[in-house]
């Protein structure tokens with residue numbers, strides 16, 4: 548899984564057209580002081596508890612470091628050329644959302660899977676406000 552973390556003063560997303568047969572309810576939303584997780588599920592990623600806990604731990608660690616009051620899991624199919632199939636990707640992201648929500652003290656949101664979306668973001672711009680990660684199921688985390 549490839550992720551881009553942006554610590555945003557403000558983040559809003561607006562659902563547009565469907566982009567996949569596999570999709571969630573089309574719910575738009577917004578969050579303030581949010582760690583936004585642009586997440587691309589890659590071929591070989593699995594909805595395995597251990598794999599997802601490893602990712603969730605890193606997300607929550609960074610959210611606490613930057614003192615974010617919310618986290619947004621944002622399905623984003625543009626950070627890798629090795630995309631997982633939509634069915635698997637949706638399951639991995641929904642499970643990641645559940646793990647993060649069960650372990651983070653603040654609000655956790657998930658933008659809907661399977662749509663084109665408009666978004667507005669105001670990045671804080673401090674040294675930890677833009678980070679990227681690559682996670683592999685065998686547990687190796689590549690910075």
Ligand SMILES: Nc1ncnc2c1ncn2[C@@H]1O[C@H](CO)[C@@H](NC(=O)[C@@H](N)CO)[C@H]1O
Nearest residue numbers: 566587588622623624631636660661662663
């Ligand atoms: N491997 C994958 N990882 C993460 N998200 C994925 C995915 N495969 C499909 N999606 C979702 O379906 C929309 C169309 O590709 C995707 N939509 C988007 O990526 C929007 N930000 C608009 O581009 C996304 O919701």
